[in-house]
Amino acid sequence: xxxxxxxxxxxxxxxxxxxxxxxxxxxxxxxxxxxxxxxxxxxxxxxxxxxxxxxxxxxxxxxxxxxxxxxxxxxxxxxxxxxxxxxxxxxxxxxxxxxxxxxxxxxxxxxxxxxxxxxxxxxxxxxxxxxxxxxxxxxxxxxxxxxxxxxxxxxxxxxxx
Amino acid sequence: xxxxxxxxxxxxxxxxxxxxxxxxxxxxxxxxxxxxxxxxxxxxxxxxxxxxxxxxxxxxxxxxxxxxxxxxxxxxxxxxxxxxxxxxxxxxxxxxxxxxxxxxxxxxxxxxxxxxxxxxxxxxxxxxxxxxxxxxxxxxxxxxxxxxxxxxxxxxxxxxxxxxxxxxxxxxx
Numbered sequence: 001x002x003x004x005x006x007x008x009x010x011x012x013x014x015x016x017x018x019x020x021x022x023x024x025x026x027x028x029x030x031x032x033x034x035x036x037x038x039x040x041x042x043x044x045x046x047x048x049x050x051x052x053x054x055x056x057x058x059x060x061x062x063x064x065x066x067x068x069x070x071x072x073x074x075x076x077x078x079x080x081x082x083x084x085x086x087x088x089x090x091x092x093x094x095x096x097x098x099x100x101x102x103x104x105x106x107x108x109x110x111x112x113x114x115x116x117x118x119x120x121x122x123x124x125x126x127x128x129x130x131x132x133x134x135x136x137x138x139x140x141x142x143x144x145x146x147x148x149x150x151x152x153x154x155x156x157x158x159x160x161x
Numbered sequence: 162x163x164x165x166x167x168x169x170x171x172x173x174x175x176x177x178x179x180x181x182x183x184x185x186x187x188x189x190x191x192x193x194x195x196x197x198x199x200x201x202x203x204x205x206x207x208x209x210x211x212x213x214x215x216x217x218x219x220x221x222x223x224x225x226x227x228x229x230x231x232x233x234x235x236x237x238x239x240x241x242x243x244x245x246x247x248x249x250x251x252x253x254x255x256x257x258x259x260x261x262x263x264x265x266x267x268x269x270x271x272x273x274x275x276x277x278x279x280x281x282x283x284x285x286x287x288x289x290x291x292x293x294x295x296x297x298x299x300x301x302x303x304x305x306x307x308x309x310x311x312x313x314x315x316x317x318x319x320x321x322x323x324x325x326x327x328x329x330x331x332x333x334x
Contacts, residue, residue, distance in 0.1 A: 082296055
């Protein structure tokens with residue numbers, strides 16, 4: 001007599017195994033990072049060239065998306081206030097795993113030139129798990145690309161689940 | 162040119178008689194009127210009826226030595242192309258004035274919310290004085306002249322024991 005439950009289990013088991021192998025293979029083809037931008041004040045204007053034709057970021061597979069649910073990476077730039085960091089946290093919670101937070105620029109990291117303001121965030125790591133800090137005022141586009149390459153390397157090292 | 166000049170002097174006369182206050186012509190297209198704080202709603206309503214229909218903003222000035230707040234209501238008239246600044250002074254220790262949200266509705270409410278959170282001025286009749294920019298703010302109103310923001314920030318956000326943050330304490334207060 002056939003045992004349908006066992007038979008089904010076998011299928012599911014093989015399917016998951018197959019998926020893991022598939023993941024490992026697929027991961028080598030990962031060459032794109034979709035980015036959601038959370039830019040305050042001058043953070044946006046200083047990083048506009050990254051999108052523009054001179055340092056075209058889509059050459060390297062970076063693409064700005066319009067919803068956090070599609071995003072792999074969250075770019076935070078400009079000084080953050082207690083009000084804006086709450087929205088950044090909401091965006092981070094909506095992103096699917098695996099997700100990375102990049103802090104761009106001096107203001108985001110430590111408050112920068114607004115270190116003595118009563119209404120800025122002094123340590124971003126108190127609010128969000130930061131994957132990489134990119135210093136500079138503003139950071140050079142090359143530095144951002146370097147960070148993204150490091151993420152792509154990191155993706156291949158991620159544990160299988 | 163003469164007609165414009167004539168119109169302007171007419172406007173000053175009409176305003177000073179209607180608002181029952183002296184008008185100062187500071188510049189071309191810029192007039193000041195100083196009034197008592199109790200009359201603010203009446204004066205704003207009169208100004209609206211005379212054609213000053215646009216409320217640009219409400220700003221506050223902290224006169225620390227004098228012990229008073231000065232509130233400035235910036236109005237603009239599309240008809241005369243002239244701005245009218247209504248100035249009034251209130252006590253600094255008990256800052257309270259009637260709200261003008263009956264005239265300019267939600268926009269006046271927003272301006273008053275800002276003044277309330279940055280200067281601690283109470284607007285009687287405005288039911289929505291919740292914080293606008295400063296969420297979870299515990300300290301005193303930050304735009305007051307006697308609020309030392311650097312001292313407050315050092316106390317709230319930094320620790321002198323932390324070697325990374327010692328550099329902040331070396332800055333002159």
